[in-house]
Amino acid sequence: MAPSIAQQIRGACPKLDPVVQDYASGYLYHHVSTLDSALERSVDAGADLHNELLFVRQLLVDAGGDTEAVQKLTAGLWEQFQATLQAKLEKAGGADRQGTVRKLEQAMVIGAQRGVISSVGLFGTETDLEAVGGRRVESKVDKKKLEKAERKIAAKLEKRAMKTVEYEASRLLRERPKEDYDEFYMQVNPLLLGSAAAGKSKDIKLDNIDLYVGAGQRILSDTTLTLAHGHRYGLIGQNGIGKSTLLRALSRRELAVPKHITILHVEQELVGDDTPALQAVLDADVWRKHLLQEQHRILTRLAELDSLQAAAAEQGDRGDDGSAGTRAQIETEREELDTTLVEVHSKLSEIESEKAEPRAASILAGLGFSKEAQQNPTNSFSGGWRMRLALARALFCKPDLLLLDEPSNMLDVPSITFLSYYLQGYPGTVLVVSHDRAFLNEVATDIIHQHSERLDYYRSSNFDVFYATREERRKNQRREYETQMAYRKHLQTFIDKFRYNAAKSSEAQSRIKKLEKLPVLELPEEDATVTFRFPEVEKISPPILQLQNVSFAYPASKRLVLTGVDMDVQMDSRIALVGANGSGKTTLLKVLTQATEPTSGLVSRNGRLRIGYFAQHHVDGMDLNLSAVAWMTKNWPGKSDEEYRRHLGAFGITGTLGLQKMQLLSGGQKSRVAFACLGLTNPHILVLDEPSNHLDTAGLDALADAVRKFEGGVLMVSHDVTLIDRTMDQIWVCEDGAVNKFPGTIHDYKREVLARSDAVGLMH
Structure with missing residues (x-):
């Protein structure tokens, strides 16, 4: 029953401090597991359990749990406990237990009649915790543990309240959430020109930060944020650690960023209207x-x-x-x-207003907008292109602090190349959340690692150097910890041996003082190991998958998206498809997987061929109200729940994650579920459309390893240069309807894109 109780508490109060969750589940489990001893002692077990549920209900609500969710939780638990009590009653026998049985039956009946655990008790109204069934009962609550838990929760809430400083911008967001962009911008970024801004440092140093998200979930605890002006920081960390929340708090000045430092955060796509794209960028200032x-x-x-x-x-x-x-x-x-x-x-x-229009046009061109497209209204663009517009607006404004959240997710390789080059010469401070190693290697001057409610700083722009430096730090910390533990043991041994020896008492006291003065060290944490594992591949004979002179046009359009494509995919193929957004890469994948038929040409496939297709928008095809196990059972039946859970474990979905509703999973965790489903088809060929989106660094490493070990063919559309470099040996470029093999590596392709952009003046 212990795991069941713990799961229900975590499900009802997912954002509570794990300390409170563990205490509550352990507390209830202890009292349920002692029912037999309660029967032996002729104690009113039903009344005791009622008391414990009321105590836990109040504890969870006081700690920040949703009142309605907690009430439903405790009502459900009471039904389970009633069943357990009834089972105990049925097994009770003998004359010495008859009195106890009658007491338990009476307590349950009276409790039901008086609504002790129904709407009167667990659904919100006050109940006398010391009175059950019309009489006083002795409380079985461990008062010392209760007081300790209450003090801890009270201190935490008090600290949070004291450190939540109200700033003008955050009040604006809360009180007027639909305020237009212009007023919010001017509130957050007052215009300071000439002497008003002269001589003021644009470095940022915020000490003793506590940052929370949701109902009491802490993501930073008593840490320091330091951003030196002109540096470009890559903020990295596991999925769900709170990186985006930190950026949002900075952009709204919920953290005490000096008022003379302008801030812009690229977080959401631009809301479309009739304004031309170029004018929308100009209006951003x-x-x-x-x-x-x-x-x-x-x-x-x-x-x-x-x-x-x-x-x-x-x-x-x-x-x-x-x-x-x-x-x-x-x-x-x-x-x-x-x-x-x-x-x-x-x-x-x-502010050099006269140079604004050519500069805005240059930024838009670098992000893939043609001269004609720059005059199109913003509501004519798809979501991905509106995200580019939002990025262009931020680059145009040149804020002192530019905040970017996974910018490469919305860009193709040519646009990422332009953006990385542009940011290298950016005059202000950049803080970018990204897991794209190649992008960070080109852009970042520093790495900030967010983990364990703190921020660690690394002065390195190379991701490999960061990993080596971090590992060296861990080794030093582990060595220091082990040395101190040995020294502590040595001191404690002497103290235990001579504490009461008159001749050695002074030396023992001296060692006690030394022991008390030693700093408290903790063993450095290890990163959770993540592995992906695709199934073994059944061999089939060539030809496997071929396109011959394939062309495609959408029914409502006369323009050919693909023209005369010839391609051969074999069991040992490792093909990366690159090119600008809208060039036909995803369309080609749909033709290959028979999701759509070509307008002309021939697609030939081995009759036994199975293709595993990872869609760019795979979440749209999931029923997020189901758990991953239930989703697999529905779509790929034939295995037990335990087999599905083991399979999910091969993709990092471990423990109870496979049993939670998928809507509670992070973007990276949903992607891992999609990869796990891919493996259930036992594919010969993997067709992957932007598989790196939403995966953190550990997930990307695991994906790269799994793709390298996969014995079948792989065809992948991706903007992640590092992933392509580690896994693919052919580069095919989609451009102007044609799909051709590129004679070189992904790095050669990037250099060609850079030279082409430089030739038309986009990089200057």
């Missing part, structure tokens, strides 16, 4: 837009004053005595407007 609007207002008013002044002059010529006063008022307003206009022009000049 809200202060420039505001100043241009102010300039237009002033010039319009000056033109109106010219007309009024001319009319007043005519009145004066006709001898109107009031015209002199009117002309004076007009002149005064004109002088004020002229002064304001000079200030506006000065500010526009300082």
Whole structure:
């Protein structure tokens, strides 16, 4: 029953501190497991269990659990406990137990009649914890443990309350969540020009950070965030560790970033409307837009004053005595407007407004927008292209602190090449969450490793150097820990031996003081090992899969997406498909897997061929209300739950993860479930469309190892240069409807893309 109780508590209160979850489940398990001894002692076990459930209910709610969820949890547990009690009653026998049986039956009946555990007890109303069945009962709660748990929870909540500083931007988000972008931007990033911003350091150092997400789940504890101006930081860590939450807190100034440091966070795709793409990028600089609007207002008013002044002059010529006063008022307003206009022009000049349009056009071109596309309205673009627009807006604004969350997920290889080159010359500070090693190697000057509610810093732009440095740190920490433990043991042995020896008592006291002064060291944690394992492949004879002169056009369009494609996929093929978004890569995969039929040409397949297809948007095909085990049982029946769980374990979905609803899993965990389902088809060929999205570093390493060991063929669309370099030996490029083999490696292809972009001036 212990695992069942623990699972139910974690399911009802998934965001609670694990210490509270473990204490509550262990506490209930202890009391359920002692029912036999309660019967032996003739103790009212039903009343005791009622008390313990009420105590645990209050404990979970006080710790931050959802009241309704906790009430449902405790009601369900009571039903289970009633069944357990009834089973104990049925087994009870003998004259010496008859009195106990009657007491238990009476307690259960009275409890049911009075609604002790129903709506009166576990569903929200106050219940006297010391009175059950009309009499006082002795509490079986361990008061010392209870007090300790209460003190810990109270201290945690108090610390959180004290360290949650309210900033203007975060209040804006909470109180007016639908506030338009312009007002939010100006609130978060006040315009500071000239002397107002001069001489102020743009370094960021925030000490003693505590950061929470949801109902009490802590992701950073008493740690320090240090960002040196001009450095580019790669923020890495396991899926679900809280990296995106940290970026969001910085962007909303929920952490005390100095007000003179401007911040922009690329998190969500741009909301489309009729604004042209180029204008949408220009409008991202809200202060420039505001100043241009102010300039237009002033010039319009000056033109109106010219007309009024001319009319007043005519009145004066006709001898109107009031015209002199009117002309004076007009002149005064004109002088004020002229002064304001000079200030506006000065500010526009300082932010180099006249260079804005060519710079915005260059950024859009680098991210794949043609000159024609730059004039299209934003609502005409798909989600992926709107994400590019959001990125272009951020690059155009040039904030002091640029926050990017997995930017490579939305880009193809040419656009990633442009972005990495662009960021290398970025004048401000960049903090980017990414698991793309090649991208980080090119962009990052520093690595920040987020783990165990803290941040560790590594001054290295090379991922391999980071891993080597981190491993060396661990070895040193382990060595220091082991040395100290040996020294502690040596001191303790002497103390135990001579503590009460009169001749040696002073030496023993001296060693006690030394022991007390030693710093408390912890054994460094080890990363959880993640492995993917695809099944063994049944051999089949060639030809395996061939395309001959294949072309494809969507029914509603006359434009050919693919033209005259010839391709041969064998059991030993390792093919990477690259090219710009929209060039036809995913369409080609659908033709290969027979998800769609070609417009012309021939697709020939071995009659026994099985293809395992990993779709880029694989989550759309999952029923997230089911667990991974239930999803597999429904779609790939024939195995026991234990076999499905073992299979999921081969892809890092271990423990109870396979039994949780998939909607509770992180993006990386959902991807692992999709890979596990892929293996159930026993494929001869793997067709993978952007498999690296959402996987953390450990997941990417596991995927690369599994693909290398797979004995069948692999055809993969990916933007992850490192993954391609580690697993593929052929590069095929989709461009202008054609699909051709590239004579070189993925790095050669990147150099060609860079040279081509440089030739048209996109990199300058």
